Amino acid sequence: xxxxxxxxxxxxxxIADVSxxxxxxxxxxxxxxxxxxxxxxxxxxxxxxENNLFKYGVDTAFVFDDNRFYPYRTLPHASIVTxxxxxxxxxxxxxxxxxxxxxxxPRVASALKSGLTADxxxxxxxxxxxxxxxxxxxxxxxxxxxxxxxxxxxxxxxxDTKPQLATVREGVMKNEPLTKPINGEVVKHNIDDxxxxxxxxxxxxxxxxxxxxINIKGASIIIAGGYGVGSKASFDKLFELAExxxxxxxxxxxAVDAGFVDHERQIGQTGITVRPKLYIACGISGAVQHRAGMxxxxxxxxxxxxxxxPINSIADYVIIGDxxxxxxxxxxKYKELSx
Amino acid sequence: xxxxxxxxAKQVPDTRNVGKDAMKEDGTINRGALPAVFNPEDLNALxxxxxxxxxxxxxxxxxxTMGPTRAAEIIREAxxxxxxxxxxxxxxxxxxxxxxATSYAISLAIKKLSPYDIIIGGRQAIDGDTAxxxxxxxEKLGIPQITYAEEIVECNEANNxxxxxxxxxxxxxxxxxxxxxxxxxxxxxxxxRTQNAKLFMKYxxxxxxxxxxNESEDYIKLQKxxxxxxxxEWSVDDINADIQLLGLSGSxxxxxxxxxxxxxxKEVATIDSNENSIGKLMKELIxxxxxx
Ligand SMILES: Cc1cc2nc3c(=O)[nH]c(=O)nc-3n(C[C@H](O)[C@H](O)[C@H](O)COP(=O)(O)OP(=O)(O)OC[C@H]3O[C@@H](n4cnc5c(N)ncnc54)[C@H](O)[C@@H]3O)c2cc1C
Ligand SMILES: Cc1cc2nc3c(=O)[nH]c(=O)nc-3n(C[C@H](O)[C@H](O)[C@H](O)COP(=O)(O)OP(=O)(O)OC[C@H]3O[C@@H](n4cnc5c(N)ncnc54)[C@H](O)[C@@H]3O)c2cc1C
Numbered sequence: 001x002x003x004x005x006x007x008x009x010x011x012x013x014x015i016a017d018v019s020x021x022x023x024x025x026x027x028x029x030x031x032x033x034x035x036x037x038x039x040x041x042x043x044x045x046x047x048x049x050e051n052n053l054f055k056y057g058v059d060t061a062f063v064f065d066d067n068r069f070y071p072y073r074t075l076p077h078a079s080i081v082t083x084x085x086x087x088x089x090x091x092x093x094x095x096x097x098x099x100x101x102x103x104x105x106p107r108v109a110s111a112l113k114s115g116l117t118a119d120x121x122x123x124x125x126x127x128x129x130x131x132x133x134x135x136x137x138x139x140x141x142x143x144x145x146x147x148x149x150x151x152x153x154x155x156x157x158x159x160d161t162k163p164q165l166a167t168v169r170e171g172v173m174k175n176e177p178l179t180k181p182i183n184g185e186v187v188k189h190n191i192d193d194x195x196x197x198x199x200x201x202x203x204x205x206x207x208x209x210x211x212x213x214i215n216i217k218g219a220s221i222i223i224a225g226g227y228g229v230g231s232k233a234s235f236d237k238l239f240e241l242a243e244x245x246x247x248x249x250x251x252x253x254x255a256v257d258a259g260f261v262d263h264e265r266q267i268g269q270t271g272i273t274v275r276p277k278l279y280i281a282c283g284i285s286g287a288v289q290h291r292a293g294m295x296x297x298x299x300x301x302x303x304x305x306x307x308x309x310p311i312n313s314i315a316d317y318v319i320i321g322d323x324x325x326x327x328x329x330x331x332x333k334y335k336e337l338s339x
Numbered sequence: 340x341x342x343x344x345x346x347x348a349k350q351v352p353d354t355r356n357v358g359k360d361a362m363k364e365d366g367t368i369n370r371g372a373l374p375a376v377f378n379p380e381d382l383n384a385l386x387x388x389x390x391x392x393x394x395x396x397x398x399x400x401x402x403x404t405m406g407p408t409r410a411a412e413i414i415r416e417a418x419x420x421x422x423x424x425x426x427x428x429x430x431x432x433x434x435x436x437x438x439x440a441t442s443y444a445i446s447l448a449i450k451k452l453s454p455y456d457i458i459i460g461g462r463q464a465i466d467g468d469t470a471x472x473x474x475x476x477x478e479k480l481g482i483p484q485i486t487y488a489e490e491i492v493e494c495n496e497a498n499n500x501x502x503x504x505x506x507x508x509x510x511x512x513x514x515x516x517x518x519x520x521x522x523x524x525x526x527x528x529x530x531x532r533t534q535n536a537k538l539f540m541k542y543x544x545x546x547x548x549x550x551x552x553n554e555s556e557d558y559i560k561l562q563k564x565x566x567x568x569x570x571x572e573w574s575v576d577d578i579n580a581d582i583q584l585l586g587l588s589g590s591x592x593x594x595x596x597x598x599x600x601x602x603x604x605k606e607v608a609t610i611d612s613n614e615n616s617i618g619k620l621m622k623e624l625i626x627x628x629x630x631x
Pocket of ligand 2: 117118152156380381404406436437438439465466467473592594
């Protein structure tokens, strides 16, 4: 009892990347707390799915397999997770901070009357002393998250209620399967004990999900363009450098809104969070919302015509100049040097 | 007939465009210096409500907000855009509420306003940034939720259902739900209409009881004569809340620590944009195994 649970999201019959990231983190937390790592998977046609979970060190996989469970709908998933957590009494439960996780987790937290921390970017185990009462708590989950549009980082704890619930942002935890799968267990409960007819009052009439093609958050080098790049055509130069460096192209919201690139490349508070080895910001001013998604990059180079652009203050190198002039020079020099 | 729609809106510090005035010496934000605004996605929600009201005659829109007395400002802003009535939940005992306690208070106020057809709010507030209050309120009311709405396609009162288009991370979904339902609206939904000059004239003197405290007798009389100028204020007692479930005692999450993000940085190396300097930088990156 009092184990760690990860809610695993299903995308097209597969477990979502964010869930693997949470399992990787969950395994480490479970080792530290000397408890088990369990997974709950709710979907359709899930035969054999547990084998993927065992690669991440899942001790027990609770699988709920029924053709009404995919695509995701709030109420049946919320009913199952709520009841399962009432029975299993986990100490920690993690969800992806995705459109599914952020729809589901608050509903579950409300039903369990337990604390939920949103959109965490880090999770750490530590002790806590309640300032008013002086009461001490051992081994709580520190849930670390940005708020106020990324201008503050708050550490939140849920001392008195269990489970300690958190949604965790995609791409911030590393996806690390174990070298050898463990010998876990699968539990399949009787589904009708977990859902009610009223859980199916909502129908999905239509659904268009664009396949995931690009993998920006996995890239170790990102070349990101902003509104200052100026046009779709100028973005081609960014793609050209990305190609030869083995990098991915990202963008600011202003560049996406201007139609230079697709939304799936947007980096920042309302886009994806990245922390590559190298982030080259081209014609990006560096609004807080943009920085929220990239300021943990190991190295930042800013190319901007404005020496005072806010992004420059968090950069390691600043190239003052016109992007349309600098980009071809970088491509040329790199080609010469790497010959 | 017509629909009864309750809009949930929050007044928030504007964390979007942090100007120099709101920046402290050490490069961190002075949160107190940020202007208070109508939470952006709540304006998207208000627009959806106003469209429903126009499409289904006889509909009524009530706006509910919980906050300090000054949050009456956003009720006026909504009256200028076409809502029918506003309620302000305000009481010291609400202070320090996390999302669980906030949704408890809001759900009690909604129950007092029952029956209703649609509860509609923003997806997320730009200060707390949690996006949890909507789903938690729906759970407490025992009604279904539709999050990330981009458009209310249609509402069929006779059949008691509603069709909504949702914006997901990587696509869209069109769903049909029974009423009553709670909807949270995504920023990709249409922007809210501007204030209407006639409504502005009509409601500019709308006040809560607290706001009237320091006003002249004549002004208070004007309020009494025109009931529509009265912005209702509700306290903990008005919604029969259990104070143990509110504020810090009703909030399972505790803020252990807050660190200000320093938006300014140590030293930065500035590079000229000539070929020579760029070449040197590229060489350094290759030598340090950053690229190549
Ligand atoms: C709720 C909310 C969420 C948001 N989420 C995000 C998000 O996830 N991601 C995001 O990026 N933004 C987000 N934003 C928007 C953000 O506030 C900024 O508006 C946006 O990041 C600005 O993009 P930009 O830097 O490309 O454009 P601008 O601010 O217009 O900056 C352009 C920069 O290019 C430089 N420049 C111009 N011409 C050239 C040239 N020829 N060569 C070199 N440099 C040049 C300029 O000096 C300037 O610094 C969000 C905003 C809100 C309110
Ligand atoms: C730094 C910081 C971090 C926090 N982190 C957490 C956390 O992780 N978990 C947690 O439970 N609490 C947290 N809180 C507390 C939380 O911000 C408050 O409970 C807040 O009142 C509601 O949350 P929100 O601003 O995130 O709203 P959201 O849940 O993002 O709001 C969604 C929608 O709900 C409606 N709504 C929200 N508040 C109101 C209101 N007062 N009146 C009317 N409608 C409203 C609006 O339509 C809004 O668009 C945090 C607070 C701070 C200062």
